Every structure is written in C-alpha cells, then in structure tokens.
Amino acid sequence: MGLLFPFALGLLALALPIIIFYLLKVRREELTVSSNFLWRKVIEDKQANAPWQKLQKNWLLFLQLLLLLLLVLVLGRPFYASEAQATGNIIVLLDGSAGMQATDVAPNRFTKAKEEVKSIISGMGGNDQMTIVLMRSFPEVLTSNSTNKNELNAALDRAKVSNEPANARAALILAAASADRTPGTTVVFASSGAFARDEDLPPLKARLKLLKVGQSDANQAITALRLRESGGGPQLFIGLNNYSTTPARIQLQVLVDGKSFDTREIQIGGGEKADLTLTDLPLTTRLVDARLKPVGNSQDFLALDNEAWTIRNAGTPQRVLLVTPGNTFLETILSRLPNYKLTKISPDEYEPLKSKESYNLMILDSFMPTSLPINSLLLINAPNTPFLPSSGTINLPTFARLEQTDPILRYTDLSDVALSKAQKYTLPEWARVVAADSSGAALIFAGDPQGQRVLGLAFDLHDSDLGVKVSWPILLINILSWLQPQGALDQVTELNPGEPISFTAGSPTEQLSVQPPQGGAQTLTQNKGIASFTDTQFTGVYTLTRRLNLPATATTRATLVTDNFVVNLFSPLASNIKPLDDLGLQGTVTQPSTAKVNSEREFWWPIALGAILVLMAEWWVFYRGFKLPARWSLRKAAK
C-alpha cells in the first residue's frame, strides 16, 4: 500500500490555518441591551481582551480536520499492490476471424477470448488504458485508449465474430504504431493463431502476451469445389482436408440443384487431404451443394467449412447480332469470347430477320437500318442518318484527345493507332466524346438515349491499324462490358466471406438487388454504372436480380434476370484451428497467458465517499448541534 502522489501529504499543513481559525475569537456584532443582568448567567464564551482564545473541544474542528485528512489522502491517490495480467498501455488484438467460431471450448473460442479480455479489464488500475482492435479481414478499432471499464466492456459486448479470415498484419501495424508512441505497451493477442505467418509481420516494441484460446485441432473441411465441363457433361471436383493430427471419418453428401446426388463415407488420415472427382452429373446441373459431417468418433469443431457451393455457367450466354458486310477483326474476337453467342448476318438479311429484340446486343458495321433497334448498339462507321448525322469524312485523323479515365478506354493505349479516314459526325445531345482527333471531331463516342446504350466508332476498322493492335481486344471487351453488362459478374462467381463484389449496371435505370442466403434482399445503388455489394459475411448462395427497364418502344417494359454467386470459406488458415503457442512475431517479449505483473490498484473512491459523509456530518453538527448519547455522558461522569 502506498501513495502514487505522496507530495499531497504536504497539504496536511492546511490543518494549521484551520486550527488558527478556531483559536481566533469570533468577531461579534455589538448590541446594546437594557441589561446584562440575566445574560450574564448564560454566557458561554468568556470575555477576554486578547484576540486568541483557548482551543476548546469542538466537534466542528475535529470533523474539519478529519475532512482535510481524507481529502489529502484522496489527492495522494492511495493504492495497494496486486497482480494483474497486463498494465499500462494495453492493446488487445481480438481475433474475430472464422476460426474463432470453433466450439472446442464452450461456448466458442471467440466468447472465451472475450471473457479473458474482460478479466484483464477488471484487473486494470487507474493508470492503465486499453485499446481493443477486432481482427477480421480488416482491423476494426472497438475503443481507443480508454480507462473506462464500462466503456471497454460495452465495446467487447458489441464485438461479433465473423466468417472472414484474419488479417493480422493490418492489426499489428496499428498496434506497432501505438506501441512506438507509448513505451511500455503490452499487446495482448487473443487468438488461436489462425493467420498467415509467412508474410512480413511488423515487429512490436512491446511486451506481447498471448491469450491462447482453443485446445483442439479436430476439424475437417471442404477446401475446394469446382465444376468443369467435359465431353460427357459436367464434372465435380471436391477437395477435402483433415486438419487434425488424428485420422477422421467423414460422410460427404453432394446435392445437385437441391437433389441428393451422391453420399459416401471417406476416411482421411491425420493432416492429410482427399480429392474426389464426381462425373456423370446431370447436363442441366447449375447449383452444387457439398456437405460433410464427421461420423463415428471423429470430431469437427468448426462447422463453417463443412459446406460449400458452386455455380455452373454463371450468367446466361449473351446473344449478339453482328450485321456486317464482313469484318475479320470483329468476328475473330467475338467468336472466341466466352459467354457470347454470336449471330452474323449481312445488311441485306437484316430487315427480314425476326425477333430482333431477343438479341442482347447489336453490332452494326457500316450499316444503319431504317428503324432504330431497341437493343444496345455498337455502331461502326455508321452512314449518315437523322439519328447520327454525318457531314463528311476526315482524312488522316489521329487519337489526339483521349478520355483515359473512361472505363471504355481502360487498359488501352490508342495514341499510336493510325487512321486513314473517319466520319465527321454531328453528335446528338445524348452522346459524349470518348476519343477525338485534334480538331475535336469524335472518333469514339458513347451515350444512352432513353436508357438505350449506344457506342460508336467513327471509322471503319479496315481504314485503321487498330485491329492489329494489342489494345483492340481490350477495347472491344471494354465496349461490350459497357454496352451489355449482362456479364456483370465479370465471371466471378465465388467469393471468400467478407470480400466485396461489384456489378456493372446495364443502364442508369436498371435496378440491381442481392438476396443473401439468410434472406432480406438489398437494393444496390449505382455509381457511374457500377454497383457494389459488401455484405458477403455469410457463406452460401447469393442471388443477384436485375430489373431491366426497357425503352418505351419495347414490347416488354421490364424483365427480370437473375444470377447467382456463392461465398465459401476456402481458407486453410481459418480451417486449421490448431491453437498455436508461438505466434512467430519478432522483437517482442512473449509472456504466457498465465503470467502476472505487479499492478498498483487505486482505492481513492471509498475515501472520497468517507469525505462526503464527514462533510454531511459537519453540516449536521453546525446546524443541529451534537450531543453524546446519555449513557455515554453518564459513563464519562462516572469516570
């Protein structure tokens, strides 16, 4: 026991002036009375000529001196020595990754870790402060440099475990920065160690205390699930892994489009993998769901990686109508692009063609029909029409002005493209210039009149060397992506938990919404044709719905197109739940979780409470007087 601020005891000297005040006589009001005859008999204070009087027994003086003593003690910040798990500046890195959902400790590792951190909070002294960082795929600071235990506990209660893998590096960078600023920092790592160690983790200039949570490594996981096309139909590849050191027996069940396709038991040795390929899946296979569960004496403490999904042919093939007298550059690339179904006709065959609206995209090469189609349009060297008036041609134009930030020109370099001639269009109001020559004449333009996307090239590909440039296929894919965002998923159909995904909207009026596996559809907001979805915490099948608002001329005003993507936990780090004793961090003094340090715990508040009580007693004595109980007085008299 001691005082953190012993110099406060010097304030006890204030007792001297308090006593002097009591030695001083009371300054009295002079009052003339008829006679002192009767008053003389009740006089308590004897008259004296000196300004001092004899110090008398006075309860007020006693209480005021006691109050002074208590206040000085409070200012001195008394403490008693005790043991604590951590002191000073404490940074808690709380692992909130998927592996912390393991149930080898009740109720799960994450809750257990929070309890451990709470015990550290309860042992904090008055000078100790704590920062709590929740480690997930990105670090989240729950509370910073707080000495308030209620605030710290409330922050812990708010923390939720995620399905994401841990990103220890980002959290350690935060902790290292704080430790550099505050010497004597203790970093408490509440984790089972399920994070990558091969990356360059920053050294910590701090004591490191590992709160190891978990006690078992029993976990089997589906580590891969792929569909691939073969001659006999789709094949399914399944990767399994037993992360336990002991052999495990599991039951694997495969469902194809909701119907059970295959169930089998598999024995996997300790720490071994098992790969499996299933053939003869139905030709119409679209969604495959694989589930495993331990059988017999096998144990599996992490359920999150026991189920996985995969989607076949994400997205419907896009139907493209190419109207051209013949264009090798276009045909070659379009025919090789996956997910595009190309139909090529000559300009003469256009008018007789029926159900033109069924095509998602039309490419009109040196041709313009009498009535404008309602599809998305790529116009190449379009002739002069009221829709797109042309005032002649430009000779030897160059790509002098390029809107390089436009997604249409992403990853392209057109500055070295040579042109022999190009149309000189008078652009309508809906069109914006993407690339122009030095005179400002548009060479590439785009726009969306009445919700219909239209992009134009003002030159014939045969009048340029663009078709042989590296930029050409990139430019064409950019153009197709912009014109027809049906390939909105960009072929990405599988994500890790927590990974964001973005979609390209077909038009500004198109509505995109995502239905997560746990339900509750979310409508997405477009930003320059891109809509993002970040709430991919849950594993399972997500459904993307696009409501296509077609122009007024369309026969069908709105159509619904759905697509799917899946979120699987294919993370060896998360699935390997073996708790680690060594985190492999550098520049640290590691303490085991049971290590204790000396702590100075202040206890000023009960003294402050006592001071308040004494103050109340002093008030009572001042206004109401104080008398000893009668039996005390008698006892005193007897003595």
Added chain:
Amino acid sequence: MARLLDEEFLRKIDRLTLVSKRVRVGSLKGERRSLKRGTSVEFADYRNYTPGDDLRQVDWNIYARLEKVFLKLFEEEEELTLHLLLDCSRSMDWSGAPEVFTEMGGATGGSTGGPHLNKLLYSKKTTAALAYMALAAMDRVTISGLNAKGGTNEPRLPLTRGKNQTLRVIRFVEDLSSGAGTNLNATLRAYANQTRHPGLLFLISDLFAPEGCFEGLKALQAAGHEITLLHVLSPDEVNPTLRGDFKLVDSETGESQDVSINQKALDLYRQEFQAWQHELVEFSQRRAINYIHVETSTPFEDLVLHYLRRRGLVT
C-alpha cells in the same frame, strides 16, 4: 399633556379611584371614609363615657332618657397619599432588540430602536395616569424619578393635591429623563427614611438591579407604605429571539459581554428569567406586596382601564 395622555383617555379615567386597604391619617381631611372615628357628620356608633372624654360628644338626649352617659361617635374622613416611584435608569429607556438581530427578521431595517414601546415612556404614561386618578380623587400625590438624570438627588414632585395640579404633575413626569442606574436598594431605603406621609406606593421599574430590591422594599413597608410593584418589561426581555454571536453592551453600566446565542442559550435565559420572576412573586406574596407583571406589548389603555381594575387596584 398630549404627549403622555390624551383628553379622551383622561375622561375615561376621570371617575376611577385608587383603592387602598389602609387609609392613612393625614394633616388634612380627605375624601376617603376612614376606619377611624372622627369628626365628620356621619354617625357611626355609641360607646360608654370614660373620664377624660370630650363632653361635647356626649349624647345628652340618651342621658335624659336612660340616665346613662354615652358618647356619640362619628366617622373620620381621611386623605390618601400616593407615592409614585418611577425607575428612570437607562435600562428602562429601551425598546427591545433591533429586529435585524432577531428571528423575526429586519422589519425595522436594522435601526437601533426596537419594535416595541419604550419601557420608560410606557412607565411615564402609567405614572401620569395613576397620578391623575389620585388628583381627581383629591388624594395627595408625590412622584420621584429614581435614577433620573439631574444630579445626585432624584427629581421629586412634592406632595400635590387637587385636580388643578394635573398639568403640573404631567409636565413633571414628561420632563423625567433616564440616568445612570444606582443601587436600587439604597435608593428605596433612602426614600423610606424620608417618608413622613406613608401611603399607597407604586414602584414602576424593570427591577434590573444586580443587588436586588428586596431590602429597599422591606424598608418601604417598614415606613408604612402599601406597595404595588409594577414590573415593566419589554417582550424581548421576557422571551428573546436573538441569534448569533454578539457583544452585549449593558445600557446602564456600559459593560459588555460576549455571548454566542443559540437555542441552548435562549433556553437557559428563559429558565433564568422564570427563576428570577418566581423569586419576585414569592417575595411579594410573602410581604403582601401587589406584584404586577407588565409587558410593553400590552396596550397602555388596557393596563389602566382593565388590568389594574381586575387586580382591584383601581375602582
């Protein structure tokens, strides 16, 4: 006259007379019927003749019928002498504590004067009223201002008789002013020694005399006076409501005392007052002295017209 007694009040007390249990023999024939047989026209009784009796008082008609000598007795009419001793010490010239020091709060805004009627003025009014009643009843009146300002001998109004002396008497009372207090016992004893016509004596005082007044009262009684003690006090002296730390200055002696007045001190004061008053009452009862306690909060007219009548001092 207007300052002490107004005309209307004088008319009210015009027919009142002071009652004395014992009427004194005076040199003048008074208007009071005496227990003594005298020479008035009122027949009283007969008695046997004894040698030496005045033959002029023999009832010769009885002697003729009965042949026995009887003397015819007549009632004697005697006068009353009223002694009014008014204590004019400075303790009497006090009106109570300023309200700023009392629990009632500063109704008078902290002036030096108290909220009640000045004790000396109250006593002067009483003295004047008693004197007027005596003059109206053709009694002799003498007034002394005990401890009054004006030299070693106290101002004294010599024996005065007749209603025509009213103005003179009242002016004398008005002119009395307070002076330094002296030993009340000694003053009363000196007055007793000088008395040649004992009679009804009113001592009007607050009796704030450290040495007491009992010896003086005994001397007055020994001189033949029938004493009424009119104990005049301010309500602040009977039941003080002061609070705080004070230097109490005695108005008579100028001595000061430091007093911290709290509830406990007030309770103690009241106990002391009651013991003191009980001592006065007991002494008065034992010595057949009329003790009358008067507070200046009692309206003066009530005192004279009702209170004194109820006590049988005025009829």
